[in-house]
Amino acid sequence: MGVAAAQVVDNPCYPTSFKVHHVMCTELSKLVDRIIKIFPKIEAARPRCSSGIKALCSLNSAIDKAKLLLRYCSESSKLYLAITTDAILSRCHKSKNLLEQGLCQIQSMVPVMLAFEITQIVDDFQAAKFIPDEFEKEAGKVARELLQRGATESDSMGYAEIRALKTVASRLHLTSLIAILIEKRSIKKLLEKVGDSDQQKKKILRYLLYLLRKYANQIIEEQTDNTNDLNEGAFASNGPSTDSMQAHSFNVESCMERKRYDAHADKLSIATLPEEFKCPISSRLMYDPVIIASGQTFAVVGGIIRDGRRLSDSLR
Incomplete structure (x- = not known):
């Protein structure tokens, strides 16, 4: 069990950015954090008996299941997550109950001060609410x-x-x-x-x-x-005298927005997007891409590729 405990402490990371159900997942992640922080003390203080080892294994398993749920909500389809809101809510409650049950089993097998600390965490668990x-x-x-x-x-x-x-x-x-x-x-x-x-x-x-x-x-x-x-x-809300100034401001903002998009797009193309989203010429994430007659996809830069069609048209 020493190895298992070390894995919990050394690898506490799980997604903190969730596609859907951010509030519920954040609430669950806080509960998981509370247990992860106290887990080394629980592991070190557990009694050397079969019931204590079994209780610790159950708690460790509950932590892993909670992490899997959090990862699922960070990687899955937004549409499917929204459709299955009730199921995700049920899984959050089930995960919380498993974590709470594991803590309660351990509570009677550790020293008094640690048992008191676990009691405080259990009280927080009972007060936790999952609201879609x-x-x-x-x-x-x-x-x-x-x-x-x-x-x-x-x-x-x-x-x-x-x-x-x-x-x-x-x-x-x-x-x-x-x-x-x-x-x-x-x-x-x-x-x-x-x-x-x-x-x-x-x-x-x-x-x-x-x-x-x-x-x-x-x-x-x-x-x-x-x-x-x-x-x-x-x-339309501005007077005629300010039209040229507004147009100039709009153009400047558009250029700045395009630069911000390019910078963000470069990060996305490296971190999350597949190779087919990158321009074969510049190797950057394609902005307003087109497909030429040969079937290859390129990004439009400063002009229009003739005999081609936009990538968005291929979604039809």
């Missing part, structure tokens, strides 16, 4: 309704359904080409892990992938249109 984000919960509800309709109307979505999909995408921050590509990649990874026995989950993931492939452009265009409306409103 209302926007994410609503997004999951709307997405589930789309899935139910899609079972019979997958070939033709009505205007109301498309608007609902855009609302879901907006609340889950799936409003850019990169965000949608990353989401599609996450869904594909989930599909690879699903066994043949879970056909229902496969069906759900495949339909989510279908929606993103077919309506990605409309989701992105919706976001672009909203941004343009805000910019037009801002220009």
Whole structure:
């Protein structure tokens, strides 16, 4: 058990950035932190008996399961996480109960001062609450309704359904080409892990992938249109004498935004994005990429590649 304890202490790291259910995951991560900090004392003070070793193994296993749940919420599909909000909530409660149960089993087997410290942690566990984000919960509800309709109307979505999909995408921050590509990649990874026995989950993931492939452009265009409306409103509110100044300011801000995007994109292309997202010429993350007639994809820099089409068009 000394090796197991050392692994808990030496590798306490788990994701602190969560795609969905940030509040619930942060609450669970705080509980895990409390136990990780006290775990070396518990391991060192445990009685040399089979029941003590078993209790410590149970606590260690509960910590590992909690870490897996936190990692799942940092790597999984946003859409699927939103759809399964109730299941994630249940898993958070179950994880908390396992951790609390492990602490209570250990509590009677350690010295008095350590037992008192464990009591304080157990009290914090009992006060912990897991509350889903209302926007994410609503997004999951709307997405589930789309899935139910899609079972019979997958070939033709009505205007109301498309608007609902855009609302879901907006609340889950799936409003850019990169965000949608990353989401599609996450869904594909989930599909690879699903066994043949879970056909229902496969069906759900495949339909989510279908929606993103077919309506990605409309989701992105919706976001672009909203941004343009805000910019037009801002220009309209100024007098004629300030139009040129505002236009100059807008151009400067656009250039600065493009530079910030390029810097951030370079980090993303190295850290998280696959090779196919990089320009074969510059090796940088492609900004507004196009596909030429030969099928190769390049980034547009200072002009337009003729006989090509934008990568976003290929999502249709």
